[in-house]
Amino acid sequence: SRLGQQMKLLLANQLCLEAQQYFSQQERALFIKIAGPTRSGKSTFANRLTGQTCFSVSDSSEPCTCGVDMSDPVDFTSLAATQSQHSQTASKFDGKVCVLDIEGGGDRTMGHDLSNYVPCFMLPGIIVWNVIGHQPRTEFLNQLSVICRVAQLLFKQQQDDQLEPAPLFPNDLLIVMRDYALASSSQDVLARYLEPEEALESGLPEVEERNAVRKILKSAFSSVQLAVLPQRGDPEYEEAEHDVVQLVFEILKRKYRTPFAPGGSRASGGISLVPTLPMCWDLLKELCRQLENHVDELKISSVLTYVDQAEYNRRIKQAADELATKFEGWWSMSKFVTNDAEVTDKFIELASECWEQSTEFLQTLNPKNAEWSKRCSGFIESQKSTVLDGALAELKLLDAQRQITELQLAVCATERHRASLAQRHRGRQHEQILLRAKLMEDGWNEDSPQLLLDYFDVEKWEDLYLDSAASIDNILREAAQRRDSGISSGALKVSDVLDCDRLFQDLVQNNLAEVLDME
Numbered sequence: 001s002r003l004g005q006q007m008k009l010l011l012a013n014q015l016c017l018e019a020q021q022y023f024s025q026q027e028r029a030l031f032i033k034i035a036g037p038t039r040s041g042k043s044t045f046a047n048r049l050t051g052q053t054c055f056s057v058s059d060s061s062e063p064c065t066c067g068v069d070m071s072d073p074v075d076f077t078s079l080a081a082t083q084s085q086h087s088q089t090a091s092k093f094d095g096k097v098c099v100l101d102i103e104g105g106g107d108r109t110m111g112h113d114l115s116n117y118v119p120c121f122m123l124p125g126i127i128v129w130n131v132i133g134h135q136p137r138t139e140f141l142n143q144l145s146v147i148c149r150v151a152q153l154l155f156k157q158q159q160d161d162q163l164e165p166a167p168l169f170p171n172d173l174l175i176v177m178r179d180y181a182l183a184s185s186s187q188d189v190l191a192r193y194l195e196p197e198e199a200l201e202s203g204l205p206e207v208e209e210r211n212a213v214r215k216i217l218k219s220a221f222s223s224v225q226l227a228v229l230p231q232r233g234d235p236e237y238e239e240a241e242h243d244v245v246q247l248v249f250e251i252l253k254r255k256y257r258t259p260f261a262p263g264g265s266r267a268s269g270g271i272s273l274v275p276t277l278p279m280c281w282d283l284l285k286e287l288c289r290q291l292e293n294h295v296d297e298l299k300i301s302s303v304l305t306y307v308d309q310a311e312y313n314r315r316i317k318q319a320a321d322e323l324a325t326k327f328e329g330w331w332s333m334s335k336f337v338t339n340d341a342e343v344t345d346k347f348i349e350l351a352s353e354c355w356e357q358s359t360e361f362l363q364t365l366n367p368k369n370a371e372w373s374k375r376c377s378g379f380i381e382s383q384k385s386t387v388l389d390g391a392l393a394e395l396k397l398l399d400a401q402r403q404i405t406e407l408q409l410a411v412c413a414t415e416r417h418r419a420s421l422a423q424r425h426r427g428r429q430h431e432q433i434l435l436r437a438k439l440m441e442d443g444w445n446e447d448s449p450q451l452l453l454d455y456f457d458v459e460k461w462e463d464l465y466l467d468s469a470a471s472i473d474n475i476l477r478e479a480a481q482r483r484d485s486g487i488s489s490g491a492l493k494v495s496d497v498l499d500c501d502r503l504f505q506d507l508v509q510n511n512l513a514e515v516l517d518m519e
Contacts, residue, residue: 006055009100011067013115013288015281022072023281026318028095028274029073030252031123033171036130037143038063038104041178045130046071046101048245051082055101065103068116073098073277080249091253095274097125105146114295117150119287122303124274126172126251127221133179138206140193141213147173148213151220153298172251173221176244180228190226194218222255275307276361282310312362319358320383326350327387340392347388351380 008016032049034042043055043064054071058064073096080091100120105113121127131143177189184192196211217224227244230237256274275283286306290298327350334346355376363372 006069006071006101009068009070010116010119010284010288013291015284015288019070020281022070022098023277025073025096025277026314027073027277028093029124029277029280030076030093030095030097030256030274031100031120031125031280032097032248032252033100033102033120033123033125033127034130035102035117035120035127036104037106037132040104040130040132042104042130043101045128045176045241045244046099048241049083049099049248051079054099063104063107065101067103068120069101071099076252080253083245083249091256093253093256093274096277097252106143110146110149111295113146114149114153115288115291117146118153118291118295118298119284121147121150121171122154122283122287123280124171126174126248128248129173129175131175131177134177134182134189137193137210141210144217145213147220148216151216153295154220154300171221172255173217173224174248174251175224175226177226177228179231181231184228186226186228189228190224193226194224223251225251276311278314279307279311282307308362308366312359315358315362316355316379319354319379320386322358323351323354323383324387326354327391331391335391335394335398338395340395343391343395344388347384347391348380351383351387352376355379 007019007022009019010016032046034046034049036042043057046055047053047057050071055069056064076093076095076097077091079097100123102116102120105117127147129144129147131140135143175190180189182189194214194217196214197207225247227247229240229244234240283303286303287298290303327347330346330350331343334342338346359372359375
């Protein structure tokens with residue numbers, strides 16, 4: 001539950017590529033951004049938030065931080081539970097949290113400070129602004145003028161002179177006033193600094209300027225709070241610092257304890273609108289790229305478009321990979337018992353399901369985008385060539401193989417039938433030889449007609465020789481006529497046998513040849 005070693009995130013308006021490894025996981029992330037004037041105890045407080053010495057600190061007058069340092073992201077739930085043990089606020093945010101230690105402002109130009117503040121302040125989470133001691137209102141608000149400048153860049157001015165948050169993840173502002181020696185409470189100090197002043201009748205320019213800063217601060221952040229810390233040697237310092245650490249996590253837990261944002265806009269917050277780490281990296285990259293030209297040329301709308309498009313491409317790839325996996329699982333179980341229509345319907349069902357699951361987050365960010373239905377159709381069409389067409393081609397191949405198998409089985413059955421016919425034919429020929437031998441040996445007698453009837457039994461022959469019943473009937477009729485004529489068997493013995501044999505041979509030659517040819 002402790003944050004690890006620091007890593008350089010931003011230096012001279014250039015992202016450090018070594019830090020990109022921490023932004024590769026598809027998890028939501030919140031950022032605690034420590035900022036303020038130089039030598040105001042930012043790195044020390046950042047270490048207090050992490051629970052260990054993660055960021056470099058020094059007692060010298062020289063700044064400790066150059067650019068922006070970051071801790072590696074860890075689970076928000078575990079760190080929040082450790083740092084706010086007695087909290088009664090439950091948070092459903094299960095993503096990551098990362099602490100950013102930003103180089104102190106005021107020592108260089110406004111442009112240099114903005115190159116650090118603009119990318120970091122755009123990230124979701126909380127800004128902890130460190131200042132030293134009680135200060136006059138004008139000096140204090142002048143120190144916060146850089147935040148107002150960032151707000152003017154990140155938020156657009158409406159015609160009714162009301163600041164509307166840019167359609168991205170809003171922050172909370174917590175001002176930590178160190179070495180505060182007065183007896184006033186945090187609420188009294190905050191009211192003194194941020195409550196509007198009533199201008200004199202003539203109108204003082206400095207009062208109007210301070211009120212303008214106050215208005216921007218209240219409009220640019222979800223909430224503005226202030227905490228005071230006594231001097232480090234004070235007996236109450238440790239307890240007071242612990243309370244401030246708890247307050248940081250309390251603010252985040254209260255803000256991100258609901259799964260969905262009311263109203264469905266990015267400005268309304270909620271867990272569902274916290275960006276993923278890859279989106280945060282794309283956001284930083286595009287902001288740094290635009291800041292290379294001139295800070296006044298920064299176009300937040302194009303930044304958001306770039307981030308959304310990059311995330312959409314990532315999620316479309318994720319949807320395509322998930323579709324391929326799900327469809328392959330279904331296809332391996334169903335390919336032998338389905339048809340073209342069922343395959344197409346199942347593909348469309350799975351493609352729509354994967355697309356909806358992968359783009360749900362982006363649809364939450366842009367609920368009014370009328371292109372989602374069109375994009376879904378485009379995704380389904382794009383996946384047909386890689387997923388569906390291959391399955392349909394394989395289905396046709398399987399059907400062809402099935403037909404080939406059926407033909408092969410039919411050929412085998414025909415071969416078996418032909419072999420059976422040939423065997424039965426040989427058996428009949430053998431019976432014919434035996435019958436001929438018996439008739440020639442015994443002559444024509446009273447048993448001869450029955451022998452012929454048994455031999456030429458219609459039931460034995462018509463299944464073998466198809467429509468041969470008429471020919472067999474002729475043989476039987478002729479044999480019966482010979483039997484009934486009363487002619488002596490001795491005179492007609494040889495002719496009877498030869499006549500039957502001739503008729504039999506004709507029958508075999510004609511009918512059997514026809515049957516075999518047809519088979």
